[in-house]
Amino acid sequence: MIGPDVAGIAERLGLAADTATAIGQLAAETGLDVDAAYAVQTALLQRRLDRGERLVGLKMGLTSRAKMAQVGVDEVIWGRLTDVMRVPDGGTVDTGAYIHPRVEPEVAFLLDRLPEPGEPVGDFTDAVRAVAPAIELIDSRYADFTFSLPDVVADNTSAAAFVVGPWSPVPDGLENLGVLLEIDGRVAQVGSTAAILGDPRRALDEGIRLAGRHGVGLREGWLFLAGAATAAVPLRPGAHVRAVVEKLGTASLRAAS
Ligand code: OOG
Ligand code: MG
Numbered sequence: 001m002i003g004p005d006v007a008g009i010a011e012r013l014g015l016a017a018d019t020a021t022a023i024g025q026l027a028a029e030t031g032l033d034v035d036a037a038y039a040v041q042t043a044l045l046q047r048r049l050d051r052g053e054r055l056v057g058l059k060m061g062l063t064s065r066a067k068m069a070q071v072g073v074d075e076v077i078w079g080r081l082t083d084v085m086r087v088p089d090g091g092t093v094d095t096g097a098y099i100h101p102r103v104e105p106e107v108a109f110l111l112d113r114l115p116e117p118g119e120p121v122g123d124f125t126d127a128v129r130a131v132a133p134a135i136e137l138i139d140s141r142y143a144d145f146t147f148s149l150p151d152v153v154a155d156n157t158s159a160a161a162f163v164v165g166p167w168s169p170v171p172d173g174l175e176n177l178g179v180l181l182e183i184d185g186r187v188a189q190v191g192s193t194a195a196i197l198g199d200p201r202r203a204l205d206e207g208i209r210l211a212g213r214h215g216v217g218l219r220e221g222w223l224f225l226a227g228a229a230t231a232a233v234p235l236r237p238g239a240h241v242r243a244v245v246e247k248l249g250t251a252s253l254r255a256a257s
Helices: 006-019 034-050 065-071 149-154 200-213
Strands: 055-061 077-082 091-093 102-111 128-138 159-164 178-183 186-192 223-225 240-245 249-255
Touching (some): 034 077, 055 200, 077 149, 102 159, 102 178, 102 200, 102 240, 128 249, 159 249, 200 223
Parallel strands (some): 055 223
Antiparallel strands (some): 102 128
């Protein structure tokens, strides 16, 4: 049997992102399973590398019940982050560059020395140099932000842009810090880092394990987004967004009007 057309699917998803044009789901029609979907994700990354982007880290997705419930997929997933996706803290994004952008509060890690895939992280403070509040801007390339598990994996887990706030040493109690998402000074979402797999440190274990299955090892100096603690909120033109994580501070972005 001939497998799914990995390169062709990656091209369709890449064009959808480049032109901010939604497409229909692809997995059912092309017979894409999760393994082939990660191959599509790798081809999409290659497409970005070919135009000069740099891989700067990984992101986890669907590490909280709130996120799983919002999108109706209940498996932890991971995707790739490139330098071009990074928006400076306090920076401005153009919502017109996206299909239906949403923002969500995240915790970012700056990776230090990493164990090999299959080895436990052990001492987290050896593996993680610093922690920061972050915002992820997600933008599913699928119409109505609706997808199956292989669809969202192929689509680089809806990754579009991200903001990282100020770095701090790993604080005590990382497993239960309050998280807020504010839009225009009003609280839009409330959560806790405990929502991220019970402890965001577990997201790193999962990232090492799941990416390792596909031959991807995490690297010193990489960024790592642990996954949103709350559901995501639509990003409207003119909005000012802040993610506040107790003990870590704030990351913010503005959407141009
Ligand atoms: C998939 C990406 C999920 C997270 O933090 O859970 C994600 C989506 O919600 O479109 O980035
Ligand atoms: Mg996210």
